[in-house]
Amino acid sequence: MCVWALNRALKGPDRGLTEMLPSAGVYYFPWEINSSVPEGEALRTFGRLCCYDLARSEAVLIAQHSSAQYQVCVDTKFVEPFQAQLGSRYMVLGEAEHREGEGPVVKARILTCVEGMNVPLLEQAIQEQRKYFSERQEKKLGKSTS
Numbered sequence: 001m002c003v004w005a006l007n008r009a010l011k012g013p014d015r016g017l018t019e020m021l022p023s024a025g026v027y028y029f030p031w032e033i034n035s036s037v038p039e040g041e042a043l044r045t046f047g048r049l050c051c052y053d054l055a056r057s058e059a060v061l062i063a064q065h066s067s068a069q070y071q072v073c074v075d076t077k078f079v080e081p082f083q084a085q086l087g088s089r090y091m092v093l094g095e096a097e098h099r100e101g102e103g104p105v106v107k108a109r110i111l112t113c114v115e116g117m118n119v120p121l122l123e124q125a126i127q128e129q130r131k132y133f134s135e136r137q138e139k140k141l142g143k144s145t146s
Contacts, residue, residue, distance in 0.1 A: 023042035025044040027126045028045050029123070033070075033104055037096040037104055040096065045106065046063065046091045047070075047089070048062050048090070049089075059073075059084065073102065074108050078108060079110065089113070089114050091110075092106055092110065093109050094108040
């Protein structure tokens with residue numbers, strides 16, 4: 001029996017294989033990642049790799065916004081070994097984890113070097129995606145109250 005058929009048999013006819021897959025992750029700018037990000041939420045973010053500690057399975061991404069510099073701590077246990085290129089731009093997909101005495105940490109599922117990526121264009125695309133999702137949500141709410 002294939003995985004799809006087995007999943008359908010176990011969960012019923014109106015639930016499919018997609019429920020077994022993790023969320024695609026909401027884009028967060030590095031300066032938005034703080035304690036308000038829900039524990040376990042799938043997220044995507046980016047930054048330059050400034051340090052990597054293989055022994056502790058930790059990396060730090062940095063990003064500049066206005067005149068401030070922001071750090072995103074990344075747990076790399078699930079993506080090791082990888083060729084860390086310090087100073088290169090990385091994109092990470094993972095889950096938010098809150099650790100006592102520290103800021104939030106992203107437990108990486110995917111950590112990809114994206115050196116050469118057009119960051120202003122990515123930021124613009126994220127803003128457009130948010131705008132689209134917001135408008136779509138407003139339309140759904142408008143239909144449900146009618």
